Amino acid sequence: MTAAKPPLIVGIGGTIGGVSSTERALRIAVAAAGEIGFRTRIFGGDALAQLPLYDPRATERTEAERAFVDAVRDASAVVIASPGYHGSISGVVKNALDLLEETARDPRPYLADMPVGLIATAYGWQATGSTIAALRSIVHALRGWPTPFAAAINTQITKFDDEGSASDPAVLAQLRLIGEQVARFAPLAGGLAVPG
Ligand SMILES: Cc1cc2nc3c(=O)[nH]c(=O)nc-3n(C[C@H](O)[C@H](O)[C@H](O)COP(=O)(O)O)c2cc1C
Structure with missing residues (x-):
């Protein structure tokens, strides 16, 4: 018998x-869930740049x-992190989220039933x-459940480093909290039973 894969x-x-402070922040949050036992997969700037502009009528999809x-x-x-571009989310992040239209006819469409942590x-x-x-509006439209705490990071004040840390311990704690909150609610979507 093979053991079930971790969520x-x-x-x-x-x-x-x-170098992207947004991606560095994302990695801290996701790593916190990884420490609890989740498998982790990150689509950072490089991966998102591989996605063509979403064409809803395309008959084939690229490998990316x-x-x-x-x-x-x-x-x-899921954890989503975006820079504020002209007061809203960036085109690169929105393009990836638009691609989730491909799941519209799935048994679980979009982000349905999933806890979603947010970072800006x-x-x-x-x-x-x-x-x-x-x-938050986008996640609601995608039928996901934004977790209560979202991290707002002012990159004029907070600096991230190569070692996966940040200049402000409070920001680090906030990012880790996002990973932990998402992990705590993931059992509703079939994830690990996390105490707390
Ligand atoms: C096209 C563009 C638009 C931006 N618009 C805003 C903005 O409206 N307000 C703001 O505070 N910062 C704005 N910024 C700054 C970025 O949000 C900020 O530097 C962010 O932390 C960049 O993330 P990164 O380090 O992951 O690239 C903008 C930056 C760019 C490149």
């Missing part, structure tokens, strides 16, 4: 073209598109709030 948490987010959609299909929980970075406070509000 999967999928992280989606980051920016393209270099299939990998992304299959990972979300397999997931018990911006170079100031105002866009962190509006970006989180936009992410």
Whole structure:
């Protein structure tokens, strides 16, 4: 008899073209769920850049598109991280979320029944709030369950490093809390039984 695979948490987010504080924040949150026992898969800036602009009428999907959609299909929980671009989520992150339209006719469409943790970075406070509000609306539209705490990170103040840490311990704790909250609710979607 083979042991059941641990539940999967999928992280989606980051920016393209270099070091991304958004992706670094995402990795901290997802790692916290990994420490609890979740399998983890992250689609960061590089992976999101491989996704073509979503064409709802395309008859074939690229390998990168299939990998992304299959990972979300397999997931018990998701964390989404976006920079605030002009007061809302970035096109790169939105393009990936648009691709979830491919799951519309699945037994579990979109992000249905899944806890979804949210992170927004911006170079100031105002866009962190509006970006989180936009992410919450999108997750509701995708039938997911945004977890109560979302991390708003002002990258004017908080700096991330190569070692997976951040200059502000409070931000680190907030990001870890997101991973932990998502993990705690994932059992509703068939995940691990996490005490607490
Ligand atoms: C196209 C673009 C639009 C942006 N718009 C805003 C904005 O409206 N408000 C804000 O505070 N920061 C804005 N920023 C700054 C980014 O949100 C901020 O630097 C973010 O932390 C970048 O994340 P990254 O390090 O993952 O690339 C913008 C940056 C870019 C490139």
